Amino acid sequence: MESGLGKMIPTTKINNRRYLGNKFKLLPFITDVISKECTDFETFADIFAGTGAVSSAFTDKILYTNDILYSNYLCHLTWFSDEYFDISKIESYIDFFNSDIPYEENYMTVNFADTYFSKKNCSKIGFIREKIENEFHSGRINTRERAMLITSLLYGIDKIANTCGHYDAYRKGVELPESFTMRTPEPNSNLKHNHCYNKDTNELVREISADVVYIDPPYNSRQYCDAYHLIENIARWEKPEVFGIARKMDRTTLKSKYCTRSAPSAFEDLIKNIKANFIVVSYNNMAKKGDDRSNARISDVQILDTLRAKGSVKIFSEQFKAFTTGLSEHHDNEERLFVCKCS
Structure with a gap:
């Protein structure tokens, strides 16, 4: 595109x-x-x-x-909401997020460096997620555009995460990727x-x-909030305390009785x-x-x-x-x- x-x-x-x-x-x-x-x-x-x-x-x-x-809810807003969005605006943000962003210490580097992602990628994830939130609260993007950008981030980091597809644990002693690519969600039409x-x-x-x-x-x-705690953490961006080797947040309110x-x-x-x-x-x-x-x-x-x-x-x-x-x-x-x- x-x-x-x-x-x-x-x-x-x-x-x-x-x-x-x-x-x-x-x-x-x-x-x-x-x-x-x-x-x-x-x-x-x-x-x-x-x-x-x-x-x-x-x-x-x-x-x-x-x-x-909440991470899945944002994906639903991305794919199924009928709220207007500006595709050129989304592409402009993603193009910027895919550029070489200077390293910074943030919530992600402090809590997740060299676990599921490299320290460099943690810095970039934290910067992007904070930027999206600031743009939304400043009124420069609407609810669906915010959801689309977060979804793009979640899909992008899923491709390079140091996991077997879920976040119950990360693999130790492996070489971690130093970059990832965000992509524009293909919008549904005639919703x-x-x-x-x-x-x-x-x-x-x-x-x-x-x-x-x-x-x-x-x-x-097997609770989904356990398997996808980090994805949920990034989606919510409430910056909670995390604990244990797997670096999980408190998930009490997300537990399903169907498990x-x-x-x-x-x-x-x-x-x-x-x-x-x-x-x-x-x-x-x-x-x-x-x-x-x-x-x-x-x-x-x-x-x-x-x-x-x-x-x-x-x-x-x-x-x-x-x-x-x-x-x-x-x-x-x-x-x-x-x-x-x-x-």
Whole structure:
């Protein structure tokens, strides 16, 4: 893409990010089932949206997206908000951020130098994130433009992070990259009046309604706020104290009950309060196949009993190889869609 600066500015797409449970490769399966089973719908709610991959397949509908992580919420604003943005302005900022910025000590260098990123890259990340916040509070960029620039930063550093795709730990004794490239998010066109939320899902469903509600909750005990704490820290930019070898912040308010033993009761409360014509639940078949942390927190029986109290249910499945933490391999991995036609 050529910017107003006369330069070719690299771009990025919604799927260009590593993320546990990302459904991008399963979109043909998911969209085929929904298009055949959920007829004549105009509104689509993706209430555990993650990166927004599934929502990206339904941009011809009015979207409701939600995620408890603020970093994902910013990505949703980037890809799905209908707020006006100036692409030339975005490209100008990104061109500047990709230039050689002088080293400075900041929150990132003090807390994360030579862990997930080199000291030089930490300096640049801290400078860029502070600059974006200052530009927003000065009124020079709007809410969506701020989200687009932060998303560009998060996608850029994800490419060079010293991790296996998540931030539970970093590798020691490796050579760290000394630079990274920010790219312009490719904007969606012809968007409808979408709604993006950053709320507890069980609270949100009491406030909204949609023709189709798609549910893709965490499957096991591995909390997303643990796996992506640094991404969330940079997105929020509240500069909290961090601790431990992994340099994690306090994540108490970001913990999901769907990763705990209370998941079945939380799921029952969720389904009971959903206002929709169709409910589509995506859930992995791990059951008791892995170590205890990897095992599913809600059984098939519990899913079916809960959904059948709401309406008639069909089940569809597709084999796939998931992006995982690399600790386990299961070749008979299946993603199932439970489609409930509400009574």
